[in-house]
Amino acid sequence: MNAPILNTPWTREEFEEKLREKGKGYHIYHPFHVMMYEGKLTREQLQCWVANRFYYQIGIPQKDAAIMSNCPDKEIRKGWIQRIIDHDGEGDNVGGIEAWIKLGEAVGLSREDVTSLKFVSPGVKFAVDAYINFARQRPWQESVCSSLTELFAPHIHQQRISSWPSMYPWVKEEGLIYFKKRLTEARRDVEQGLHVTLDYFSQSREMQEKALEILQFKLDVLWVIADSIMLACTDIKVEQNVDYLRQPR
Numbered sequence: 549m550n551a552p553i554l555n556t557p558w559t560r561e562e563f564e565e566k567l568r569e570k571g572k573g574y575h576i577y578h579p580f581h582v583m584m585y586e587g588k589l590t591r592e593q594l595q596c597w598v599a600n601r602f603y604y605q606i607g608i609p610q611k612d613a614a615i616m617s618n619c620p621d622k623e624i625r626k627g628w629i630q631r632i633i634d635h636d637g638e639g640d641n642v643g644g645i646e647a648w649i650k651l652g653e654a655v656g657l658s659r660e661d662v663t664s665l666k667f668v669s670p671g672v673k674f675a676v677d678a679y680i681n682f683a684r685q686r687p688w689q690e691s692v693c694s695s696l697t698e699l700f701a702p703h704i705h706q707q708r709i710s711s712w713p714s715m716y717p718w719v720k721e722e723g724l725i726y727f728k729k730r731l732t733e734a735r736r737d738v739e740q741g742l743h744v745t746l747d748y749f750s751q752s753r754e755m756q757e758k759a760l761e762i763l764q765f766k767l768d769v770l771w772v773i774a775d776s777i778m779l780a781c782t783d784i785k786v787e788q789n790v791d792y793l794r795q796p797r
């Protein structure tokens with residue numbers, strides 16, 4: 549008797565398509581990022597976003613080091629270590645964390661405003677810490693899968709590169725260097741992440757469904773970061789977003 553359709557694993561192409569379909573829940577559609585794209589943020593609100601998001605940026609290399617520490621495969625580690633170098637820097641390459649501090653200075657913050665973490669909201673800390681702890685505690689392949697929100701990242705980086713000069717002309721040009729760096733880095737990261745995910749989770753339909761749940765967890769991490777930032781950085785009342793909150797995601 550043939551296995552019922554519902555348990556048949558998706559083909560590699562179908563599985564990749566299911567992963568990409570999760571993009572409809574990406575934080576580019578979060579009301580705070582929509583406000584940003586539409587030029588509706590004040591100088592202080594943009595500063596607040598940069599200062600809060602720094603906590604996520606410094607968490608990324610720690611998350612990636614946790615994945616490395618769980619991964620016994622030398623070839624995988626040789627690829628994955630580049631992510632840590634991209635953020636921490638190497639030689640003349642100052643790295644993404646330093647580029648984010650430059651973004652802070654470009655929007656009018658001091659280096660200490662950013663690095664002191666004094667403006668980071670509790671919700672942002674909890675969400676980022678949940679992501680780092682996920683990488684510490686779960687099998688390294690599951691953490692690789694969770695990084696696949698970067699399938700959708702070039703779109704949001706390009707949005708900022710294209711819209712900020714006209715929407716926020718007061719932001720110094722060098723502030724956009726971080727986003728420009730990520731356009732190529734994210735595309736390269738995703739190649740390795742997708743290959744590992746499609747290989748490891750294709751053992752069964754159940755594992756493929758688990759990969760979608762893991763990706764949803766990370767989409768939720770990004771969404772909660774934006775929720776916390778919106779709460780901390782704006783005085784928008786819930787009722788102004790009640791229709792939005794009712795939309796299925």
Ligand code: AHQ
Nearest residue numbers: 608694695696697698699700701704730770
């Ligand atoms: O700047 C970002 C970054 O370095 C990464 C690494 C990757 C991961 O390992 O989870 N995800 C990610 C993301 C970055 N920037 C976010 C943004 O909106 O600026 C997007 C985020 C992601 O899509 O996961």
